[in-house]
Amino acid sequence: MITIISGKGAPGSTTTLAALAVGWPAPVLLADCDPAGGDLAPGWLGQWVVDGTIRTDRGVLSHATATRHATAGDPATLIEHVQPVPSARHVGLLAGLTAPGQQAAVGAAGWTRLTSALAAFRTTAGQPADALVDLGRMSAATPWSLLLAADVVLVAVRPTQRHVLAARPLLAELAERIVPARLGLAVCATTPAGTREVRAALGREVAVEVPADVRAAAVFSDGTDAGAVPSRSPLLRGVRRAARRLHGTYHHYTPAELRIPALPASARLLTGGVR
Template identity: 75%
Template sequence: MITIVSGKGAPGATTTVAALAAVWPAPVVLADCDPAGGDLAAGWLGQWVLDGTIRTDIGVLSYATATRHAVVGDPAVLSAHVQVVPPAPHVGLLAGLSSPGQQTAVGAAGWTRLTAALAAVKTANGRPADALVDVGRYSTVTPWPLLAAADLVLVAVRPTQRHVLAARPILTELAERIVPNRLGLAVCATTPAGSRETTAALGHQTTVQTAADARTAAVLSEGANAGTLPRRSPLLRSLRHTARRLHLTYHHYTPHELHGPHPPARTSAGGRR
């Protein structure tokens, strides 16, 4: 589970996590867990929401409601609240809240149950599956269970003075509760030089860097071209190697599984995927 969080100024966290999911080399759950309200469905998948393919009432809130009497999170129940992403069928979307007020209906217990379910979700053949989680802008209502349980927490930042300064207090607070090897940077709309400068300014390793690519960013954040991913994209190309590296960091495959004719098995999600 990789969780991404950002500071003020919209550095590009949601675009980055959507792009990372789009190029992920295996089935992945893309969880929109921003307590202020999610943008993934309305942005990248807006056209699919309008035509009824993606339902915004199925996701974080419906899972929290369905499990309100449960003691722990159940990945089998979670699968019924995950919807296939038409432009990227290996991605299952856990749609976010529609408004900030809905986060009170989820509550601390709901976020804890959801965290346990995401951490335990498996593919159809029983392997641990991956989850990419967007918790939005860091605030007093940020769902800490999704940060504490993550294998990796990324702070999204752009290589500008304003965004670097906004990221500093967040990193300081996160570093008090998250060990260094589980905390990194997602430097957005950058160059290798920009990533190096940001790393030096913040004292944390750049784990993910995305190239500046306005055309693809418009697809992922505004639903341009009905959310269809461009075949040639500097942004997606900049992430493919990173996605594979991160996936293989937490999974171990035999040579046949890595190089054979079939990729790792799809995640089972109650018939939705």
């Protein structure tokens, strides 16, 4: 489970996660867990929402409602709330909340049930599936269960002073509860020099580096070009490399080993950095 969170300023978390999911070399669950409301369905996948292929009433909220009498999340139930992404069939979407007010209906217990269901998730063919989780911006509503259970937590940041300054207090807060080996950066809309600066300024390793590419980014954030995957774009070419490396790092390990806190695999992932 890889979770991305940001400070202020919309650095590009949702765009990065959508692109990572498209570039993921295996089945992957894209979970829109932004408590302020999800952007994947109305943004990237908006045209399929409009034609009814993707339903916004199936996702985080419907899972919380359906499991409200359960004590723990059951992956078999979760799959009923996941929908295939029409333009990337290996991606399953857990659609997000449609309004910030809905997070009160999910509640801490609902997020905790979702966390355990995500950790044990299997595809319809019974294969373990990775999960990429969008937590939006850090706030009082942030579901900490998803941060604490993640194999890696990445703070999204752009190579600008404003974003670096916003990321600092967030990293400090996360570092109180998450071991350094599990905490890294996703540098969005960047260049190689920008990424080096961010790494130096924040003193954390970079697990994902996303090139600045306005046109391809707008597909994932806003559904331009009818949400068609921009396969040959610089953005997707860059993100595919990160996706393959992240996937390769984790699939040397069994799920039981992945829950050990001091994780050697994360250490390798994060010190491997972006070349």
